Every structure is written in C-alpha cells, then in structure tokens.
Amino acid sequence: MGRLDGRVIIVTGGGQGIGRAFALGLANEGAKIAVADINRPSAESVAAEIGEAGSEALAVVVDVSSEESAKAMAATVIDRWGRVDGLINNAAFFQRPQITSGLIEEIPVDEWDKVMAVNLKGPFLCCRAVIGQMKQQMYGKIVNISSGTVFSGRSILHYVASKGGVTAFTRVLAKQSGDWNITVNSIAPGLTASDPERDEIIYQGRVSARSIPRVEAPEDLVGAAIFLMSSESDFMTGQTMVVDGGAVMR
Template sequence: MELNLQGRVALVTGSGSGIGRDTVFKLAEEGCKIVVSDINAGSAHETAEDLRKAGHEAIAVACDVTSEDEVAHLVAQAQQQLGGIDILVNNAGIVKDGYLTKMTEQSWDSVVDIILKGAFLCSRAVLPQMMEKKWGRVINISSRSLFGNPGQTNYSAGKAGLVGFTRALAQEQGRFGVTVNAVAPGFIMTPGMRNLPHFPKLQEAATAKVPVGFLGEPRDISNAVAFLASDVARYISGTTLFVTGGRYSG
C-alpha cells in the first residue's frame, strides 16, 4: 500500500523512547522528515542521531509539552529547520498510578496535563500552518485505559478526554483539509515494559485477556499511526482506532 508520505514533516512528542521512538522510525521509512521531541533531551538527540545514521532527515528538540513557551520554541525550530509541520502525533504521556484516595494533587495534575494540556498546546501551535496548506494530520495517542483501570483514575481520565478532544477538533478542522484521529493501544510490549522485574507474570496475565492470544508490539501502533497519517486514510476523521488485539475493558 502506497502511503504517499514522501517529504512530509512529522512531529512526534515523547519520541525519545518506546512507542514514540518506533513511530518516528516508521514515519521516516515512509518518507517523512522527522522532528523528535521529548522532555529528556538526551533520548531525543539519541533517537534523532539514530535516524540520521539510518539515512533519514531528522532534528531533535527537547520540550515540556505543558509549557506554552517550550512548545512555541519546538514549532519554531521545526519551521526554521524543516519548513513546517504536516503531521502531529501527540504521544507524550506519563503514568503515576495510585488509588484515588491516596493520589496526590501533583500526581493528578502532572498526568492529566501532559496528556491533555500537551495535546492542546501542540495542536494549537501547529494547526495554523496546516490550515494554510489545506492539509494536515493530528493523531492523538489514547489508550484502552480510557474505559477505566483501577489505580489509574488520572491516566484513564486523560486518555478518555483525548477522545473527546479528537472528536471536537475533527469537526473544527475538516473544512481546512486537516483530519484528526486517535489511536488507542492495548498492552504493548515496549522496552520499558519488558525491563520490569515482574514482566513475565504481567505478560502471562495480560495475554490471557487478549482475544488474539498475544500482546502487541510498538510496530503495531506505529503502523496504525502511519496509516492514519496517509492519504489512504483521507476520509477518516474524528475516530479512535483501537489496537488492542480485541481487548477493550477488563
């Protein structure tokens, strides 16, 4: 399938590691120029360097997506060095689990702000140039957790909010040639997940709940993102693509 992404500029937040890192490599393989962004400057620059070594065009910009000034700097660097942004993937997120009665205000604010405020600030910053070009893609990384997980009221609320954000923004932007969609991953075996000391037990328990009988890998998410970013998906907007192996709640 020809995705026709050659020459597009893609910005992926939180792309220094995990799903974000895999996503920038997939988009680069499809012909995109890449803006690697992460709050961890070291991992952002390392990922960009690995992309360049593989023959792709990439820059790295460290950014806290909850800071309006840092987001403005990020978008300005992309404009200056690569000519603007065609594809935005709002992937940045963190987990600070805990039951609500024991959750601190800081744990609530940090998780929800990175997911929702980050998507708001980054989208608001890049949309004017997409609207001017009459072409753009905004892809928000939600989660199966939007249905609710115990111990994750903050994360579940943020990821569920991202779906509402996606639907509303899709209605605002359609007439400008900009599609807005979300991808909701299930259990994905990222390097960080594999390094957990209790990963074998976690893997066994999670696999038992997945109808297809195996757990996802980062490429399953990056493939979905590349599809939604392409002209092949030009008539898809305001939707959430669940990449969960058939598992929804529970």
C-alpha cells in the same frame, strides 16, 4: 517510494518506547521526523538512529505541558523544514514510579494535576502550536495517543481520565478542523511492552484477554500511525482506532 515521502512529522515523546517506534516507522516511509521529547539524550539518540538509516530527523527538546515550549517546538520545525504535515501527540506521564497510586483515595492532588498537564493540556498546546501552519497549508494530520483503558475502565484513575479527555478532545478538534482538510484521529493502544526494564509478567498478564493472545509490542502500533499520517486516511476524522489484539471491541 515511501507512503510518507517528504512529509514533516512531529512525534512528541519520540525518545523512547512507542514514540520511538512511531518515529522510526514513519521515517522508514520517507517522512522527515522531529523527535520531540523532554529528555534530550533520548531524543538525540532516536534522531541519530533515523539519520544512520538514511532518513532526515531533528531532535527537539520540549515540555509539552508548557505553552512557550510547545510554540518553540513548532517554530524550530517550521524554521528547519518550512511546514508541518503531521503531529503525533504521544508524550505522556504514566509509568511507575512517577505514578504513585491509581486509587481515588490515594492519588496525590498535585500528581492529578501533573497527569492532566502532560497528557491532556500537552496535546491541546501542541495542536495549538501547529494548527495555524496546517491551516495555511490547507492540510494536516493530527494523531492523539489515547488508551484502551478508556473503554475497559481498567487501570489508573487519573491516567485513564486524562486519556478519556484525549478521545473527546480528538472528536471536537476534528469538527473544528475539517474545513482546512486537517484530520484529527486517535490511536488507543492496549498494554504495550514499551519499557524493557519492566517485569515481563506484567505484560503477559493481559495476554489471555486478547483475541490474538500475545504481548503487544510498540511496533504493533506503527501501521495505524502510518495510515493516519498518509493520504489514505484523508476522509477519516474524529475516530479512535483501538490496537490491542482484540481485547476491547467497540
């Protein structure tokens, strides 16, 4: 028996990296997974991987920054499984070369808008698309992926500002959702080796700042997601779990 048997969970940005690890890990605990991503082939590939491992999955193409697209994603999942128990807002716009600079004088204004649209408006739109269903169920689990950079102040200005927004959004939505037994929490990863094409030296660069001195893998984040999606966390809401090998302590 898995800890998430029968639960229906949407993972945005589930087609690669950390989102893929969430999708596979939650499916392994018995959840039915909607792998929601803007990239159709990667969403389909992860959904197929889950199917081959013996669990149920559905690939859904979504642009989380579009209200219409987020609503369509929720409708597709409800149409297929009749409910939504969990939502992981993981999709984000932050990897280079999409991000051209993190410095205040160099960030293109339209790039600032794009980062906010995907990373901050995206979770708002996806939560809004599923919250009515969760309220009807009198139960739901929302997990927003923030970043340890919010607490260290290190890294790319617009990206970190968007993730600071995610942390604040998590707290306010938690206050607004408790009456329906909906929990809203956040996971803040450290720099994680989610891109196999990125130079290993970049990931090694953060190791010495950690209490557990090694590179962080996407799989290191899965335990926190399983806990926050399970009934074991039903009385915990509005919180941010930092999972970074003990670099940031708060």
